[in-house]
Amino acid sequence: MDDHKAVFVPIISQKVSSSISLKEMCAGLEEEGVPYRISAEPQEHSSSLPISILIKGNQFMIFHEKLPEGQSYLNGTAGLERWGGKNAARLVKGLPLCLE
């Protein structure tokens, strides 16, 4: 990733269970052509995109900066990582989500 651009989706991973696949989450974002960065702490990044992803245990949550703190817009568990990455990217792009 290009470090000079602040256009990316932050993926914050904390105490991630081995059952959840970070790789699949990233594949979902990459397929949609949306950049991302992985870190352990939220404050490390300042992205110009309103979407961020938090992975904790075997769950993930997708946040929008305009929603009240702690309220996720989408969430899922292990097995849905590709779906999560893809829809996080589509939220950025303003495209209809794939919810099936």
Add this chain to the structure above:
Amino acid sequence: MEKEIIAGIDIGNSTTEIAIAKVGDRNPLFLSQHLVSTTGVKGTAENIKGIVACLDKVLEKAGITVADLSRIRLNDAVPVIGDLAMDLISETIITESSMIGHNPDTPGGGGLGVGETVMIDELPKQRRDKDLIVVVPESFDYEWVAYMINRCVKDGFSVKGAIIQKDDGVLVHNRLQEKIPIVDEVSFIEKVPLHKLAAVEVALSGHVVRMLSNPYGLATVFSLSPEETRQIAPVAKSLVGVRSAVVIRTPQGEIVERKIEAGNITLVGDKDSVSIPINDGAERIMQAYENIGDLIDVQGEMGTNVGGMLNGLRQDLANMTGQYASDIHISDMLAVDAGIPTSISGAMAGEIAMEQGVALASMVKTEKLSVHKVADLLQQRLDVEVEVGGIEAEMAMRGALTTPGTEQPLVILDMGGGSTDAAVINHKGQITTTHLAGAGDMVTLIIKSELALEDIDLAEKIKKYPLGKVISLFHMQLEDGTISFTETPYAPETFGKVVIREESGLTPLPIRDSLEKIRHVRREAKRKVFVTNALRALEKVSPTQNLRHLSFVVMLGGSALDFEIPQMITEELSRFSIVAGFANTRGTEGPRNAVATGLILSVTEEVTNG
């Protein structure tokens, strides 16, 4: 004179409306009104269910019981019934090739690749001098696929393109050393024939395929003769406007070409009869209709699409009315051009093509319609005197004249679900009526077909409510281009989608057409049915057949409640200097309840006269 409470009941094709009023004085006091969907075909015993449900509601609103009613008056419903049919007049037949043409959001790469189709895991076994297109079912991981292609290309294989089942196009593409066009999200990948010559084309984002949507492009790619180019032309046609496409040549010994016979439609009138090929389209048919005098019947050529369509219609109407199919004579017909979604033979991603079709609404007179039978049944059921009131048009006219700002002479245009009826009352109080085929149900059918919707209820909603497009979690674009904001985020199901804006909430549409396209389809369907029928109806009831001699037109019925149909008609009729607008029955009810109100008013006049 003692006051009595009377219920006026109007059984229409699609709705049953009731008004109740206290009469006895010069001015009846209306207590309440209600409407429900008509149960069954109007004029049959099944109507009772709807009437009773509606009556319960209207009595509850007025705070009285059935026992308080002294009389019930039913309208003498017009004995006409309408039906709808729709069929293709053209069809794309694809021979000697299979194709995929679709718009995955994220195909990989760009450009055109031509080669022989091979399964990804068989790639190393191919000859190095051949151009190849790899086929990748969902069991293969994108990293492995990219690795495999990179390794084989390095070994001297010529890989020109890829067809992938999963949504992995960009992932594979990003990992390739030599870039190729990749079509992904091909759901029926098992249908892709192997070891056949195929062309894969992906357009850059915001563009559409150019080579494969051009017949000569296909001829160039596959080295086709003029005759073969003619055969493959429908493939090019069905790929117009897509972002990615695959065409695979599958030469077979025998070509089975099925041509559709759309056939001729014959309009039999009292002055003349004409036969027109249905291929000429709705406009020509309706023009011919104007020149044959009063319609006596419509026939379709046997063994053709139109023949089948009219037979089906006749059978439907026969079943509804309990008459023999041979006794059904079509007294009015409206033809409207409409696109019909048709699955393409040889398609592999479940593609559909919009083919030309025609929708026909028709109207027949029926002898068996018996409001008197309904009246008897209702009387037994409720133990209240039930009488059949005056002629429907007369009742509607009385009701319509309670609209502020109206006077005789007046034209009423009753736009319902099944038919468009018109009546004119002159200075002397004489009434002329006409009943035309085609109304709200036809609009719904056209919307359903042109947008390729599976659900008729959804088409009905599109007809009734305005659209919006959710463009972020918190704002939505409206039809006029303005933006509306919300404090609570829109549901994930609606994000990025075109939605129907009902009062109760948003319904996302399962189609990818733009808001502008859907709005256009909706408005055109309404215009083709209602503006056409308004003009036809007014010509028929105008004493001089000249619209300029009419001055006041009042619109009634369910479709007059529509948020845009009355305006379309007001606009169109203003060209003839006609004042047209929707009714406001009793100054409060809008375009509803005119017949039920008229049924009660006619009693008052009997009372005051007697």
